[in-house]
Amino acid sequence: MVQGVGPMAREAAPERRRQILDAAVRVFARQGFHSTRVADIAEEADVAYGLVYHYFSSKENVLDELFRERWSLLLEAINEADQSPSTPREKLAVAAGFIIDSYRYDPELMKVIIVDVTRAADSFGRTHLEQINAAYTLIAKIVAEGQEAGIFRDDIDPRFASMTFYGAIEQLLSGWIFGLIPATDQDLDEARGLVVRTICEGLEKR
Amino acid sequence: MVQGVGPMAREAAPERRRQILDAAVRVFARQGFHSTRVADIAEEADVAYGLVYHYFSSKENVLDELFRERWSLLLEAINEADQSPSTPREKLAVAAGFIIDSYRYDPELMKVIIVDVTRAADSFGRTHLEQINAAYTLIAKIVAEGQEAGIFRDDIDPRFASMTFYGAIEQLLSGWIFGLIPATDQDLDEARGLVVRTICEGLEKR
DNA sequence: CCCTCCTGATTGACGCGTCAATCGGTGGCC
């Protein structure tokens, strides 16, 4: 059955769902969540307006799914790094690397997640504060372990350090997303090491 | 015409304007920009609906003014610090201190600026990207000077370091705003030194 | 092998609530 030509061929439900999700990423990335209409998603997905509501309960629910899919992978990755026998610094490097690679691999999706969820902690992000906070907590755990191991200074609240670390990374992504700092492949390659080094060693010469 | 007591006494225009701006801060902080109606601002300001449009061209224009007022002070403060004969580290401390003190002094205003402008870089913040970017640039300048003076490592792009520094601070404010990390007076007192030290010295013991 | 009926995927016009912004006024003050 030819797909995409002529009258819409039937497809297995899961594929349709994916088709809509993928289209939504493109549209959200292009226009932002607030200014995309459900009709835009449907059009981009080559699907009828109503079908979006067949698979999702609302426009928010679409963004919802996109966020959960990716964020759960992030939490998993950080958690896994924490379980490994690496040094705290290596664990933080894994966390930073995962986020940066997510951007490298699928910049549109990450743009949507950062701009419309993570940084929009008022409106939509509020729903996901708990998930987002879970990431901060995992990072704080790594910092705390580094302190117990005597590697990190212990005069700083791990939660505080965690916010600093994550904030630095997110700001870099934002800079790339908004074209404020260059984002060549090489920049992305260097970024991970640079953030980790900056946070872990600081700016001053030693 | 029961406007509190008797017919509304006329007030000098600038006072009315301020009255509306101050009310807007409270409402925006409480409900967020998107979910506050112009009617809410008018009510909070004890002013007629239409008067808001007498002094401002739109709801966005109100937020606009609030942002400009505070952000210009920020740019001024950083610029002034840069002109002073202090060390780069002291200059960065001034910048961090100004932002943190802004929050201490008027948390509602800073909440609005961070949540609805600075972090909302898609929708509304887009208008102010240039202003926001100006802050990054000033900070980058301080870093660059530190590098030229041989105080900071020079294997890191100043713009990159600037994003890291600002991102860390904004994330702290966000943490306070959303109640993710404690924000007692003491926390605020310590925060400035801690961010600067974390960024300038790093997490590892030396 | 064909016809028929059934299921559920798919469609898109429409209803309805929500606000931003306008506009025709009113009244005090100089």
Add this chain to the structure above:
DNA sequence: GGCCACCGATTGACGCGTCAATCAGGAGGG
């Protein structure tokens, strides 16, 4: 008497979500 601060009902656009109609493929009986 004219100007200007001030008022708030009204308008009109906009977009989400609904829902009744349509259509395609498959199962089963003849």
